Amino acid sequence: MKVVVLGAGVVGSATAYMLAKDGYDVTVIDRCGRPGMETSFANGGLMTPSDASPWNSPGTVKRLGKMLFDSSSPLKINPGAVPSMVGWGFRFLANSTYDRHKSNMIAIIRLASLSLDTLRSIRETTRINYDQTTRGTMRVFPRGGRKSEFVQKCRDMQGWGVQFETLDQGQILEKEPCLGPVIDRYAGAVFFPNDESGDAHKFTNEMARLATELGAEFLMNTSVLRIDKASSTKISHVVTSQGDIRADAFVLSLGSYSPFLARPLGIKLPILPVKGYSVTVALNGWRGGPTRPVMDDGYHAMMVPMGDRLRMGGRAEFARYNTRVDAKEGWRVLNDVLKILPALASHIDADAVLNWSGLRPMTPGGPPLVGPTLYTNLFLNTGHGPLGWTMACGSAKLITDFITHGRVLNNRVDSANYAL
Numbered sequence: 001m002k003v004v005v006l007g008a009g010v011v012g013s014a015t016a017y018m019l020a021k022d023g024y025d026v027t028v029i030d031r032c033g034r035p036g037m038e039t040s041f042a043n044g045g046l047m048t049p050s051d052a053s054p055w056n057s058p059g060t061v062k063r064l065g066k067m068l069f070d071s072s073s074p075l076k077i078n079p080g081a082v083p084s085m086v087g088w089g090f091r092f093l094a095n096s097t098y099d100r101h102k103s104n105m106i107a108i109i110r111l112a113s114l115s116l117d118t119l120r121s122i123r124e125t126t127r128i129n130y131d132q133t134t135r136g137t138m139r140v141f142p143r144g145g146r147k148s149e150f151v152q153k154c155r156d157m158q159g160w161g162v163q164f165e166t167l168d169q170g171q172i173l174e175k176e177p178c179l180g181p182v183i184d185r186y187a188g189a190v191f192f193p194n195d196e197s198g199d200a201h202k203f204t205n206e207m208a209r210l211a212t213e214l215g216a217e218f219l220m221n222t223s224v225l226r227i228d229k230a231s232s233t234k235i236s237h238v239v240t241s242q243g244d245i246r247a248d249a250f251v252l253s254l255g256s257y258s259p260f261l262a263r264p265l266g267i268k269l270p271i272l273p274v275k276g277y278s279v280t281v282a283l284n285g286w287r288g289g290p291t292r293p294v295m296d297d298g299y300h301a302m303m304v305p306m307g308d309r310l311r312m313g314g315r316a317e318f319a320r321y322n323t324r325v326d327a328k329e330g331w332r333v334l335n336d337v338l339k340i341l342p343a344l345a346s347h348i349d350a351d352a353v354l355n356w357s358g359l360r361p362m363t364p365g366g367p368p369l370v371g372p373t374l375y376t377n378l379f380l381n382t383g384h385g386p387l388g389w390t391m392a393c394g395s396a397k398l399i400t401d402f403i404t405h406g407r408v409l410n411n412r413v414d415s416a417n418y419a420l
């Protein structure tokens with residue numbers, strides 16, 4: 001049976017691997033020259049079920065107004081993006097009630113945990129390397145910050161399998177001595193022992209390599225122009241810049257661009273691009289930084305070690321499909337990190353700094369769209385928002401189940417939570 005996967009980001013490439021492993025004849029189509037060149041290129045690299053709380057928690061919505069007018073806020077709305085946000089924005093707010101937020105959070109935790117287990121078993125059997133760390137993640141809180149509120153959220157998540165420990169200053173330093181010069185800033189930290197991290201771009205390319213070894217074909221530099229239907233319930237082929245491609249089943253994994261291909265088929269996908277920035281610096285052997293991802297809740301800054309590099313990030317902007325890399329934003333990210341890790345300054349090679357931006361494909365509730373559509377042979381695996389890598393292997397597994405069995409076999413997740 002031939003399956004065409006549209007998109008070779010982390011989601012499409014993981015899907016291709018899972019399908020190829022199960023014996024499908026897989027073709028992946030992507031407009032870039034290599035897999036993982038758009039949003040999966042230089043994301044935060046966090047593999048964190050602990051980050052499952054959707055952005056529209058009741059508390060966040062109350063703070064939204066203040067955040068939008070605060071120049072140091074991690075969230076910005078570009079006025080030009082407002083008209084495109086109206087319908088999506090109402091749904092975002094509708095999902096911010098206590099009950100909706102909680103059920104979305106549980107759906108994300110379950111998929112993310114399945115994903116992490118799946119990734120670990122892939123890693124064990126294939127020995128892939130993607131500059132991973134498996135030492136947990138740590139979130140540090142400044143004095144007067146929102147540590148107690150966050151710990152309460154962690155207690156809620158603990159009921160669904162997210163383990164955490166609270167740390168005092170001494171325990172923070174035992175784990176991350178590099179925070180010594182600024183330790184007096186902190187009231188404490190929360191440590192998540194099960195979280196991991198790594199380079200999502202390398203991981204995506206490893207997925208593509210393994211899928212190719214199993215017989216999958218990656219058609220790169222090929223744009224998908226249209227999806228054509230044979231009838232009101234069946235897709236016949238996709239029209240691409242390299243000609244028509246037929247298959248028995250199709251998986252839509254085009255990240256923030258999925259809505260453009262779905263809309264002509266009568267499928268409205270509630271996905272909005274949310275821009276984010278990252279900055280990556282080469283460490284050239286310097287060992288003075290963190291040994292695991294550290295997030296500073298006060299500066300909204302994160303530091304993620306990736307082999308001999310350090311990745312930093314921490315902003316979100318509604319700016320439609322603008323992917324322009326704004327060097328000013330990049331420097332803001334870097335400056336926030338330098339307040340936490342001043343020693344980094346003398347190790348930065350200004351000519352080797354990677355300033356990057358990408359578009360998170362966000363749904364209003366948080367969980368991605370994974371499952372069937374009104375066309376019997378078209379499946380969605382898209383809208384993974386700020387946790388696309390974290391959920392990619394899990395949602396690839398669900399889609400493979402849908403294509404093979406018509407339903408999800410794994411009883412850890414309720415597929416209704418990811419339905420359109």
Ligand SMILES: Cc1cc2nc3c(=O)[nH]c(=O)nc-3n(C[C@H](O)[C@H](O)[C@H](O)COP(=O)(O)OP(=O)(O)OC[C@H]3O[C@@H](n4cnc5c(N)ncnc54)[C@H](O)[C@@H]3O)c2cc1C
Pocket residue numbers: 006007008009010011012029030031032035036037038039040041042043044045046047048222223224225253254255256257274275276277278313357358359360361382383384385386387388389390391
């Ligand atoms: C700043 C930032 C930090 C992030 N940090 C994290 C993190 O720490 N952990 C985490 O889990 N997630 C993180 N994310 C989110 C994560 O990166 C995304 O959810 C994930 O990359 C989405 O993967 P995808 O495969 O759906 O989309 P993409 O990676 O964008 O892949 C879609 C693919 O479709 C292709 N495509 C699109 N349109 C067409 C077309 N018409 N024809 C052919 N090809 C097409 C593109 O070339 C692309 O390769 C972050 C995102 C950002 C922006």
